[in-house]
Amino acid sequence: FLRLLTRNTPAAKLPPCPARLPIIGNLHMLGDKPHQSLAQLAKIHGPLMSLQLGRVTTIVASSPDTAREILQKHDKVLSDRHVPAAAQVLDIHKFTIPALPVGSRWRNLRKVCNSYIFTTQRLDMNQDLRRVKVLGLLEGVRRHAAERPGEALDVGKAVFKASLNALSSTILSMDLADEEEEEKSSGTAREFKELVRELLGEIGKPNLGDYFPVVARLDLQGIQRRSEGHLRKILNWFGWVIDQRRRDLKSESYVSTNDMLDTLLAMGDTDHDSKHEEAAATMDPLCIKYLFLGTDTTTSTLEWAMTELLRNSNTLAKAKKELDQIIGKDNHLKESDVPRLPYLTAIVKETLRLHPPTPLLLPRKATTDVEIHGFTIPKGARILVNVWAIGRDSTTWDDPNSFMPERFLGSKVDVKGNSFELLPFGAGRRICPGQSLALRMLHMMLGSLVHGFDWELPDGLKPEMLDMEEKFGLTLQRAKPLFAVPTVK
Numbered sequence: 001f002l003r004l005l006t007r008n009t010p011a012a013k014l015p016p017c018p019a020r021l022p023i024i025g026n027l028h029m030l031g032d033k034p035h036q037s038l039a040q041l042a043k044i045h046g047p048l049m050s051l052q053l054g055r056v057t058t059i060v061a062s063s064p065d066t067a068r069e070i071l072q073k074h075d076k077v078l079s080d081r082h083v084p085a086a087a088q089v090l091d092i093h094k095f096t097i098p099a100l101p102v103g104s105r106w107r108n109l110r111k112v113c114n115s116y117i118f119t120t121q122r123l124d125m126n127q128d129l130r131r132v133k134v135l136g137l138l139e140g141v142r143r144h145a146a147e148r149p150g151e152a153l154d155v156g157k158a159v160f161k162a163s164l165n166a167l168s169s170t171i172l173s174m175d176l177a178d179e180e181e182e183e184k185s186s187g188t189a190r191e192f193k194e195l196v197r198e199l200l201g202e203i204g205k206p207n208l209g210d211y212f213p214v215v216a217r218l219d220l221q222g223i224q225r226r227s228e229g230h231l232r233k234i235l236n237w238f239g240w241v242i243d244q245r246r247r248d249l250k251s252e253s254y255v256s257t258n259d260m261l262d263t264l265l266a267m268g269d270t271d272h273d274s275k276h277e278e279a280a281a282t283m284d285p286l287c288i289k290y291l292f293l294g295t296d297t298t299t300s301t302l303e304w305a306m307t308e309l310l311r312n313s314n315t316l317a318k319a320k321k322e323l324d325q326i327i328g329k330d331n332h333l334k335e336s337d338v339p340r341l342p343y344l345t346a347i348v349k350e351t352l353r354l355h356p357p358t359p360l361l362l363p364r365k366a367t368t369d370v371e372i373h374g375f376t377i378p379k380g381a382r383i384l385v386n387v388w389a390i391g392r393d394s395t396t397w398d399d400p401n402s403f404m405p406e407r408f409l410g411s412k413v414d415v416k417g418n419s420f421e422l423l424p425f426g427a428g429r430r431i432c433p434g435q436s437l438a439l440r441m442l443h444m445m446l447g448s449l450v451h452g453f454d455w456e457l458p459d460g461l462k463p464e465m466l467d468m469e470e471k472f473g474l475t476l477q478r479a480k481p482l483f484a485v486p487t488v489k
């Protein structure tokens with residue numbers, strides 16, 4: 001048994017690796033902020049390095065060039081996923097896009113995303129569902145400013161609620177966050193939110209089984225058992241929502257909201273193309289994944305963006321000026337206004353550069369041995385791309401730790417997977433399919449908050465004193481919530 005635990009991967013010509021300890025290898029070097037520890041290690045061992053994490057050989061890319069090799073040049077054989085044991089319970093990984101290996105099922109689901117769910121036309125059609133939620137966010141902040149003048153607001157909490165509702169409306173025409181109106185929100189929706197939180201917590205915990213596959217089945221920490229319980233309840237909840245919608249669709253009085261669920265159900269019913277049937281069959285896990293991936297990433301980006309604006313009052317003033325000039329002081333921002341707002345767009349890019357919500361992307365896996373810059377990436381290795389380190393690299397960026405949206409004005413660098421120095425959504429065949437929806441939500445919510453209110457730090461806190469500590473989990477969040485005082489302009 002001990003031999004199984006300690007046996008090393010045959011040493012192909014692996015990229016440089018820090019010295020390892022017996023059994024755990026380099027696990028102890030990750031710490032609680034692995035993206036930062038890996039960035040430090042890359043400074044010593046280079047932009048392509050290998051680590052032995054328990055039994056798992058892990059390759060880390062930390063430069064635009066090595067990211068391009070992995071995500072573009074060798075994308076075909078480096079695009080499977082390394083899925084944590086907690087995300088494999090009830091075989092859910094066999095049905096959800098982020099976990100599926102590259103194969104016909106994954107390809108079909110991606111085609112459905114690209115051709116039906118996230119098209120410009122579809123997103124234009126359901127933009128009103130999101131607009132209502134943004135107006136709700138503004139109303140909540142306005143009420144806070146009026147009822148508790150001078151009192152600080154928990155910015156992350158407010159944007160979490162709006163992001164979850166904007167996404168759950170786009171997907172299900174349903175609000176899943178409704179804390180202030182508890183009596184109106186259905187018990188099942190509240191339970192759903194708790195279950196999602198608990199499941200995400202389990203998936204985010206360090207699990208011995210992920211580093212020592214030989215003990216994975218024993219589930220020594222009980223993580224898989226608890227995840228399975230939560231997931232079973234979540235799937236039951238979705239089953240109930242989907243059955244209800246099927247009944248609604250049969251009713252003549254039903255008026256479609258053009259949400260994703262209607263689109264998916266219509267595809268399954270009217271079109272017997274195999275890829276559509278596949279999407280219909282996997283609808284519940286599909287919707288769940290969108291909610292999971294979408295809400296936390298969007299919330300964390302918005303909270304960091306507001307943090308940076310509060311630290312950089314000139315930037316905040318410039319953003320306000322642009323919005324006043326282009327949108328007008330008394331009008332509300334619309335998704336279609338965003339292309340006319342280059343400074344707001346630059347602020348979103350700059351936030352994603354410094355604070356990418358998934359700093360190591362989603363782990364990939366090599367399906368064959370691959371050679372990169374004379375080193376071998378062995379078959380089965382887990383692959384991480386440290387986009388957090390790439391975004392802060394001083395050989396690529398001037399003054400990399402400063403928040404300067406101006407760097408993007410007139411620049412061709414985008415976040416769409418073409419610029420390997422800026423990869424918040426990844427690149428290549430596994431690039432985030434929800435990025436166009438995410439970008440719409442980010443610009444709308446941030447722009448509306450900046451346009452609608454004046455913002456100040458509480459208790460005379462100086463901008464330079466603002467805590468910038470990060471917390472690494474499924475997404476990279478602020479360690480401490482951001483509190484700020486809104487005033488109606």
Ligand code: HEM
Nearest residue numbers: 097098290293294297298362424425426427430432434438
């Ligand atoms: C700021 C917001 C977001 C960021 C930064 C983000 C980032 C990412 C990243 C880095 C990946 C992995 C890409 C790779 O492996 O190369 C990913 C995958 C994915 N994202 Fe997003 N995401 C965001 C919002 C969303 C939203 C709103 C949705 C859906 C509603 C979504 C759905 C997905 C899905 C389904 C995948 C898996 C794709 C696959 O494995 O083929 N994401 N995202």
